[in-house]
Amino acid sequence: MEYIVRTHDLCKAFNGDSAVSNVNLNIRKGEIYGLLGPNGAGKSTIMKLILNLLKPTQGVIEIFNQTLTDTSYELFKRMHAIIEYPIFYEKLTAKENLDFHCEYMGYHNKKDIKTALELVNLKNIDNKAVKNFSLGMKQRLGIARAVITKPELLILDEPVNGLDPVGIIEIRDLLEKLNKEYGITILISSHILAEIEQIADTIGVMNNGYLVDEVSMEFIRENNAEYIEIETSHARQAAYILDSKLKINNFKVLDAKKIRIYETDRPQNEIYKTLVSNDIPIQSINTKTASLEDHFLSLIGGGENV
Incomplete structure (x- = not known):
């Protein structure tokens, strides 16, 4: 080379x-x-x-x-x-x-x-x-x-x-x-x-x-990972529900309004229903694929680990 x-x-x-x-x-x-x-x-x-x-x-x-x-x-x-x-x-x-x-x-x-x-x-x-x-x-x-x-x-x-x-x-x-x-x-x-x-x-x-x-x-x-991205005005409360009610551990709170869940085998509708039933407003919930931006932010400390 x-x-x-x-x-x-x-x-x-x-x-x-x-x-x-x-x-x-x-x-x-x-x-x-x-x-x-x-x-x-x-x-x-x-x-x-x-x-x-x-x-x-x-x-x-x-x-x-x-x-x-x-x-x-x-x-x-x-x-x-x-x-x-x-x-x-x-x-x-x-x-x-x-x-x-x-x-x-x-x-x-x-x-x-x-x-x-x-x-x-x-x-x-x-x-x-x-x-x-x-x-x-x-x-x-x-x-x-x-x-x-x-x-x-x-x-x-x-x-x-x-x-x-x-x-x-x-x-x-x-x-x-x-x-x-x-x-x-x-x-x-x-x-x-x-x-x-x-x-x-x-x-x-x-x-x-x-x-x-x-x-x-x-x-x-080649190593793009899928994740579920949730937009909500109550990210902290949503994080608590994910952990305590759904027993989901592999997720990250990016900011006050965005969460990424890396356990993609969990159905979106189950996550959505559980959050809404616990008074968490959801603006959007989608499955996405990791990008260069995600790789970049992970290296320079973007987001907040939970």
């Missing part, structure tokens, strides 16, 4: 405060790797470390089977990244921005500018200054700039942040195309679990600076 990026006990501290702790990341060639975690979990810090924008306090980073050093200039010709929002020369057009980018990258095949703009579906904008672009258009132009030099590795930090639903779908479709048709390995960070669930091959879950799990989406799908 060939890896594009590997980190070994990677650590980064700022003024004595740890931002990343002992992270062992493994990104395979040709996959989309989704880095998930709440704000402040360390996702952006890891990306900046891989890009040599930050220096690790401890640990080793391997890219294309080479250890990253202060003089690893050749490695960065094989990769590109967008950290936070892409920045452009606002008064120039998209084509002029890409032309300028090719100049300072030493990339001389200018015919690829048109191809890159078509790839990200930026058309009929020849005379339009970038300052007049929407956020979604700027994100797509950023990706065009990132892929014009044909990188083997693309690193994107929250690329759908702030986009409307249509913009999110467009970016998702574009990333899938870059990965499947162009063979680009993609590392993408996000807090939008539903989007990552649809495109990622592997998930890395960050929490408080630690990589708490690294798992394939295939494994998550």
